């Protein structure tokens with residue numbers, strides 16, 4: 001990916017990146033639908049293996065995003081947390097503090113039932129902090145999408161008034 005402007009805001013500590021993933025809850029997934037961009041907000045789960053990130057999404061078994069991913073599995077994602085507006089003495093000193101992650105990857109519609117159950121458990125863990133298990137029937141009524149993340153960057157803009 002391109003070099004980040006404002007590199008002093010780049011987050012490279014993996015523990016900090018995990019905190020961003022735990023807090024964000026909603027991810028915007030960008031696809032290429034034919035010759036048009038298509039972006040969908042979704043809840044997600046993830047697993048970080050060393051620095052290798054894999055994201056799981058779930059949803060209905062049909063729809064535009066699944067059609068788009070089947071035709072072109074290249075995706076881009078971003079997620080944001082700790083969004084806090086701050087004030088300044090002049091308009092241009094107002095701003096917004098945040099932490100965010102974005103990256104590119106390859107989407108795969110998971111067919112293996114055991115991996116679907118794993119993806120759903122990871123999703124619930126990320127979303128609720130709790131452990132849930134799924135049976136084959138529960139897994140069969142939804143689609144599970146795995147994003148194998150090829151590259152990601154994270155960024156933190158602190159509140160200058162704190």
Ligand SMILES: Cc1cc2nc3c(=O)[nH]c(=O)nc-3n(C[C@H](O)[C@H](O)[C@H](O)COP(=O)(O)OP(=O)(O)OC[C@H]3O[C@@H](n4cnc5c(N)ncnc54)[C@H](O)[C@@H]3O)c2cc1C
Pocket residue numbers: 026040041042043044058059060062063064065066
């Ligand atoms: C905070 C949040 C979390 C969500 N979490 C999930 C999730 O975990 N799993 C999940 O499957 N869905 C989730 N959704 C809904 C998701 O954004 C999509 O609506 C849904 O996944 C269907 O996508 P699709 O491409 O199959 O839509 P389709 O129904 O096939 O889309 C057809 C058309 O409907 C319109 N459309 C679709 N979705 C939206 C939308 N969200 N807002 C406005 N217009 C829309 C667009 O014009 C699109 O071209 C979430 C939405 C929000 C806001």
